[in-house]
Amino acid sequence: MPAINEVVDLTLEDGVALITLDNPPVNALSPKLMDGMYDAFIQAIGDPEVRAILLLCAGRTFIAGADIKALGVESPKVDFFELQEKIEGAGKPVVAALHGTCLGGGLEVALTCHYRIAAPGTKLGLPEVNLGLLPGGGGTQRLPRIVGVATALDLLISGRQVDARGALAVGLVDVIADTTDLAVAAKAYALALLAEGRPVKRVSDLADRIGDADAAVFEAARDQAERLRRGEEAPRAIIRCVEAAARGDFDAGIAVERAEFQKLLDGPQSAALRYAFFAERQAAKVAGLAPDVQPRALTRVGLVGTGAIGRRLAVALLDAGVETALFDADAAALDRAGAAIDRTALILTGSLSDLAACDLVIEAVADALEAKQAILAELDHAAPGALLATSTARPEVDAIADATTRPCAVIGLHFLSSENADRVLEIVRGKVTSDEAVATALALARKLKRVGVLSGSGPGSISQRTMLVLRQQADAMIAQGVAPEAIERAATEFGFPTGLLAARTDAGTATRTLADSEILDRLLIPLINEAANILGDGIAQRGSDIDMVWVHGYGWPAWRGGPTYHADLLGLPSVIEKVQSFGFNPAPRLVEYAAAGRKLAG
Incomplete structure (x- = not known):
């Protein structure tokens, strides 16, 4: 069997058609990928030598979702529903082999397959709500039929992912591969299904998981939506779709889903959330940064100060797997901080010289400019090879840097944190702060799962x-x-x-x-x-x-x-x-x- 197109390949092994998708970097559902899949399934279904079909993805992940940039811009030759009908309607068992991430449209494709095998560590989810959308490819109709209404509502409204073990527990996958070679395990699973005479299992025909939903389940979902996503339209639309699914008529539910999806896609909230999605990624692109600059490895980070900011940063760094040394000249304060954090990996020290091995040292002590200058001057001598950061909302990064002999190694790190939002690391760059320091700060933001945003230092930061x-x-x-x-x-x-x-x-x-x-x-x-x-x-x-x-x-x-x-x-x-x-x-x-x-x- 020849290649279908440049992103889809079709081969036949022992009566199993292997349809392999290869659309780097994340096998997004582009129009070209969908066209290739459709043609591959047409060939496999029509070939009398094919007894089962296996859907695989090359690279580091299964289909990670839709091609967001193509939403409303490009169209495949057949729509997503026609592709799904072709897969689900195949008269031969179709197995999806999942690895990496199986999200959004990728999970909706997997749900149209008759069986699902996942590699250990696979992440599955329908995160469309994060873009002000709902799963528009049958996800709100098939998911309740396979995991139950309450679980489906939770996954759809939260947008959270589950790992392979969690997916197996709720019935989202049928088996976890017991070998590191997923293709081998998936092919063996497909052949075992044939040997056992297992029939095709159309998720759209399942009804036993949706019949027990009552008003209380949906009321709890509305409470969850208000708590997690106050003011957002998508969760309410998701609940209406799942209510349609619970009524049992799949085609009628799909009609509701299509209508609700289109309203969201055309609405202002999804447009804003899609803008925010790309803006978050754009923030990491710093104009003028040397193309060959590399961040420090951040093997060890030092923190000066055991107050609330220092303790919070220590926990965040340790959670991110960064070796952390916490300094305070006050032995009692150091002991209290160690007891509060209670992590064996935390290094407690009362000597600044112990921070000499750090790649980055962050001052998190005082608000007064003079105090910050004094601390940075001491760190300049105690840790001469480290980048130096002041954890500050103050604009005087240049004045603080001037207290050192190497102001190019000094940067401001403002960890914006409140009860409701704590995902920003404002990186305040001084007039002579080096590219290496900026790149390292951006790398630190990624490690801490924060959005790194570059700000100038004066007058005032963003x-x-x-x-x-x-x-x-x-x-x-x-x-x-x-x-x-x-x-x-x-x-x-x-x-x-x-x-x-x-x-x-x-x-x-x-x-x-x-x-x-x-x-x-x-x-x-x-x-x-x-x-x-x-x-x-x-x-x-x-x-x-x-x-x-x-x-x-x-x-x-x-x-x-x-x-x-x-x-x-x-x-x-x-x-x-x-x-x-x-x-x-x-x-x-x-x-x-x-x-x-x-x-x-x-």
């Missing part, structure tokens, strides 16, 4: 300047007689987490009433104007980086994109008018982009 403006506006409204509770309500209705503004509660009796829309304008329009100033000052590389600081650092609802994305939705000319109406000068970058018809988010 987070410092924007949050200051927001809080100033809240305080100004309170001073004018607006109730703090009204400001809090407007912010939380927009989607911000409770308590973000830390609005004063001692403001006295409210004497002024503003509509929620006006409160939001007074909060967000000056923030947007400051974001444009930050871009103009070169503090941020791009508008989307500012958005990532707010989405992942301060809890701006991702389904609203971020401040600069919000500005583009409002329209920059409208933003300028509102800036002027509040008595501010529009940022030059805002005026420039409005005149050129450019977008602030970039």
Whole structure:
């Protein structure tokens, strides 16, 4: 059998047709891949020598999901449902061999196969909700039929992944391969199915797992959606789809799923979440960084300070598998920190010289500039080979670096952390901070599963300047007689987490009433104007980086994109008018982009 196309291959071994997908890097469901799969299944189904069909993927993963960039742009020659019908309708057993990640459309493909074998460590899930979507290829209909309604709702609303063992426990896979060679194990499994005379098992025909769903299951799902994804439309649409699945008519459920998927795809929330998805990845791309620069290996990281920040960073580093040395000159404080962290891998030391072997040392002690300068000067001598970082929200990275003999080795690391959002590491680069230090900070962010966002150091960093403006506006409204509770309500209705503004509660009796829309304008329009100033000052590389600081650092609802994305939705000319109406000068970058018809988010 010849190759189908450049990304799909078809071979025949012992009566088993091996359809192998090879679309690097993650075998995304591109139109070309779908076309090749369809043609391969047509050939395999029509070949009388083929008794079973095995679907495999080359490389490090099974189909990891849809090609997001192709959504609404490119189309295969047959739609996804036709491909699935061809797979599920094959009169021969079809086995999916899963490894790496089997996500989104990849899992929906696997669910149309009759049997699933997974390599140990395989991750499975339907994460479409994270993009403001739902599984639009039958996932909301087949998943409940194979794992039950309650489990399906949990997986669909959370978007979480399960490993191979968890998938086996809930019935999502039929067997875990007992050999490192998945292709060999999967072929043996297919031949065993034939030898046993096992019939094809169409998931769409299964009914025994959906008949016991009651109103309480769906009410619990609505509570989960409100708790995890307040204000988002996709979870509610998912619940409606699973309710349709529970009624038992597969085709009717598919019709509901198609309609709900299209509404989400065409809606503003999914557009914003897809923007945020790509903006998060764009943040790691630093303009002007030397192409051959390599980050430090970060074999060992030192922390100076056993306060709340130091302890939190120690735990995060240890969880990421980084050897960590924690210093404090106060022996009692060091002992308390060691007892609180309680990790055998943690190195406790009262001597700065013990940090000499570290690749990176982070100061997490004091807020006063003079204290930070003194600590960095000591570290400069005690750990002469290490990169030095100050864990700070302060803008004076250059002043702190000047206290050392090698300011190029100094960088600011601001770990934005709140109850509701703690996924940003703001990397504050000084005027002479080296490319190696920046690359190492970005690598550290990845290790800690944070979004690394580069910020200039003055005047002020991204987070410092924007949050200051927001809080100033809240305080100004309170001073004018607006109730703090009204400001809090407007912010939380927009989607911000409770308590973000830390609005004063001692403001006295409210004497002024503003509509929620006006409160939001007074909060967000000056923030947007400051974001444009930050871009103009070169503090941020791009508008989307500012958005990532707010989405992942301060809890701006991702389904609203971020401040600069919000500005583009409002329209920059409208933003300028509102800036002027509040008595501010529009940022030059805002005026420039409005005149050129450019977008602030970039």
